[in-house]
Structure formats: C-alpha cells, structure tokens
Amino acid sequence: MKLIQILYLSYRNLSVHRSRTILTLIGVIIGIGAIMFLVSLGYGLQRLVTDQVVKFDAFSIIDVTSGDSNVVKLTDDTNNKISEITQVDSIGESINLAGKLKIGESATDTVFYAIDNNFAEYDQIKADQGKFISTDASSKDIIVSKAVLNLLGVKDAATILDKDIAADLIVTRDLTENGETKTSANQEFKLVGIIDDESVPFAYIPLQSAKNAGAVNFSMIKVKATDQTEVATIRKTIENMGYKTDNVSDTLAQINQIFSILKVALGILGFIAMIVALLGMFNTLTISLMERTREVGYLKVIGARNRDIFLLFTTESVLIAFVGGVSGVIIGLVFEWLVNIGISTMAVRSGAFPITVFYTPLLFALVMGGFSLLVGIITGIYPARRAVRVKPLDVLRYE
C-alpha cells in the first residue's frame, strides 16, 4: 500500500472518532506546550541575567589584579608592558582607597575608586543625577553613591550638587612606594554627580587624585583586547607575568551552568505533563486497535501485508503527535508572547524597562517539533506490533 493511501486511511480512522482524537490531541498540545513554556522560561531568565552581566564589550575586557601577591604589583611600568602586548587595544586603571567624606560636622567612611576615562568606559560607570567626573589631571570632581548622602544626613541630593565636599584619603601600604600607609586629610572635591545606590557608600574620583595622595601602585586595571578571540592569549600572557585575571566569560559559564540545571528541572516538569499526554495517546491507539481487531484481521485476509498494518497504526500515532506537537509549539509560543507583553506592560507602568521573561530559541522549537514526532513513533510501535500479530483466522473463527 502506498504511503499516501496509508496517510488517508489513518486520517479517516482518526476523524471517525473525532471527540476521542481531539481529546488526545489536547493532551499532546498541553504536554508539548508545557515543556515549551517552562523551558522557554528558563531560557528567558538566563538571557535576562546574562544581559545584565554582559554589558557593552564585556567579553573583550579582562580584569587584572595582583591577587594575594605581596611581590607582584601593578605599576606604571608593568601597565606599560601590558599595554604593549600585541593583542591589547588599551587599558583602564583604578586605585582603590579607603577614607572619609565630610560635610560640615557630618562624616562617613567611604571607599574611593580613583579611575581614568578608559576604566569608567569599560565598567559602564554613569551618574544617575548630575554628570560624570572629568578625569583630567587637574580635575577635583567626585561622584558619590546615594548611601553616602544618607549617611551624611543629606535628604535632598539636588541641594548638594556642584557643592564642595571634603575627603580624607587613606592610601594603604600595598599602594605606596615605601610600603607605609599615607593619609591626605581635607582634600577638596566638587560633587558633580550621584549614583542611585543606597546600599553601599562609595565614591568615584579622578585617578590623579590618588596619585597625588601618594599611591604609586594600582589596585586593578581593565585590559581591552583588540578582539574577543584574543582574550585567552592575553590572559595567558598576563598570568605568566604573575597577575590574576578575570573575564566575564568565567561568570557567564557559572550562570549558564546554573541555568542548565534550572532548564533541566523545568523540562522535567514539562516532561511529566508530556508523559501523561503520551499515556493518553497510547490508550487511544490501544482502544482503537481493540475496536478494530476484526477489521485488521480481515484486511490481512484480503491481502494486507504486515508492513501495511504496522504503518497504518504508527501513522495514526505520528499524525496525532505531529498535529499535537506543532499546535503545542505554536500555542506555547503565543502564550509566551502574551505573557511577555503582559509583564513588559506592567514593568513599563512601574517605571522600569520592558523585559522579556520567555525566550524560545528557534532550534529549541524545532527540537520540540522533532521530539513530538519521535514520541509519536515510539508510542505507535506497541499498538502497531500488536496489530501485526492479529491472526486473520482468529477473526474468521470469531464468527
């Protein structure tokens, strides 16, 4: 029997028991849709998190520190050597200082990050109010986190913008030339901007300010590679010089590992729904076979080969699985789209950026389509083999 005729016969058989077929289809749609929905949630959350971690050009930026070493330091000389590595595009420098910020009688302990322009650009540092510091050699700009203002008792940030603010800068001994801690008291800065962070008190100041306070070593430099593919080579070269390096790909690998586990867990939940649907499909096909045992037997009497009978039953299960699978994928996608719109609308209304919680890679959707077909074939095999074993004579004897 030709495949197209088998397909037609299978379609006719399924359409005769319309309500039973539709109920089975709904089971498959829910099963496939549930896997789609849950795993897409995993993909969406992973993308949300990685987008937050991976900022502009983040993959080509390497963080370099001296680690726990007391011997190897980051100095102007070593920074120049690193800059001269062929694959390095440019570097950004920072010196971290401890200290205090003071307004009138109020004072608070603060961490000071003395940075240059490149460092600010690579780390995407921006002021939420006011402007960013000028990193010119003569600049005395400072931006602070909101937590600093809270600790200083400033209620309205606008009232203090562009005002002078005093700072005591403490250069720890690992940053000074002679290994002694230096303090520069009452350094005057001009507050040009505020960062909306109320959790940690910190401030950004121009790099030169730290140098003026006596720092000669750097706490960290950010190295930008000419290309993302060169990152591994550069890291190896710098690590051979005794420094510690970090790249966002390390963090990303950890995030991906966590989300791989989450996606498997969500997939298993969906798979349970799929197994229920699969049992429904199996049940439908088995009942259908039991109802049609005589029909199958007589088809054999009049010349149907075992192959024809096997294909007839597997085609029925593949038809259910294919239609159910494709519908499940489409309905899953539509549902995800609707939820995404709903969440984004709520986010925008609350003043946040629109976000996409569900994300379905095309390959995953195609894999789900293929998976449903595979399930159809596997589910159909047992009833089909049972149908093949029907003896034509048993049908005639039944008379």
Next chain:
Amino acid sequence: MESIIKIEKVTKSFDLGINKVHALNGVDLEIHPKDFAIIYGPSGCGKSTLLNVISGLEAPTTGKVVVREEDLYSLSDDQRAQFRSEKFGIISQSSHWVNSLNVWQNVAIPLVLKGNSFSGSKKRALDVLSEIGMEEFADNPPNKLSGGQQQRVSIARALIRNPWIIIADEPTGNLDTHNSDATMAIFQRLNLESKRTIIMVTHNLVYLPYATVKIAMRDGVVASQSVADIAKQLEQEVATLKESK
C-alpha cells in the same frame, strides 16, 4: 484438464490443552478451472479448516497445497497475503468493513493494498458494484446496509481484482432465504458466465445442486464413496422437499 488447486495428503492437528484434535486426516483433492465446488458435511468435520488451508490462512501440519503450480506454504506470510490478494476472492459468513470508509472505498481496498490510489480505483469499484446491482449504495457507510446487501458488497470486494478463484465460507450463513438465494444466484452467474472457479463451504444442502463438484467431509477426510452416496441421498431428499414446497 489440469487442476487449478491440488491438495496432497494434507493433515491438520490442533493442540487444545492436553487434547490433540485432528481436524484433517489426510485429504487429497483436486479442483479444476471453472469448477463450482461445494464442501459440505456435519459440524466439526473439517470443512472450514480445509477451506482455510486452501486459501493460505491455515498452514497444514503435513502435506502440500499447490495453487496454480505454486506451493502455497513455501511462501512467507507477506508473499502469501499478496498471492491471496491476487488469485483469490475471499468471502466470509459475516462482512467486515473499514468503518471509516464508504461502500465503494471498502470495495476498492484490495486494489489500494496492491498500490493503487482510492481515486484511481473508484471506477473499477463502481463497475463491480454495478455488476452485482449495488451501485446506488456506493457512497453509503457499509455497516448501515442490510445483511444481504452487505454480503453482495463483500462479493463485489472479492471480485475487484478479477480473481479466477472465489472462496466462500458459509456465505449464506447469516442470511434469510431470499437473500441466500440471491447470493447463490450471483455465484452461479460468476461460475457459468464469467467462468470463475468457485469453492464454497456450506452446511445448507439445499444449495448442493449448484455444485459441479461436491465434496463431502466426515471426520477430517473426504468421505468415501458410500458416505458420499448417503449424502447424495440426503441431497435428493432435500430436492424433493424443495419441489414439494
């Protein structure tokens, strides 16, 4: 004339728990082209088993069945199914249908099994339905027809591949007298006009006069001359009874 079916020393035993039932005990038989052979005998004599052995549905325990010079049981299951589909038109006591298809589509199934399409087989299906006077029911669901109508559609389905041998097992078993007579008339026409070989099993001796070859079965063998004579006597009695009606 050379035989179309040759059965040599065929035995068939069934294991029923600890008992062994010998349904056929060494049957030798030859059927020739254009024969109208009726196999008859009391219940359990082995007539249906013999018919199933002839049609390739029941392998004999020993012996050989040769149809048109082909040793039937040297073929695989699938080859035998194909052989059956090509050479035999098979009709059983009850009609069996693919319930999702209408009358003409059911009639066309043997051609579809051969590899034709439904649409390509429609004309031939309507032709055979017309031959047995059932064309007007072509688009109906077969299980909605009366028993007699269903049996006629079964005959149409058996004829669609134009087989030379028609095998029928109690074709009138579920029919009333009127429909039984009509069915037998179709078989007779197929035998006389279309020159088809008919092999039929029946317990209804009323139809023995249709036969050109009468095969009396008793205890798994073709009955000896004396038993056949008894059957002939029975046959005459039935004929007399029929005339008196």
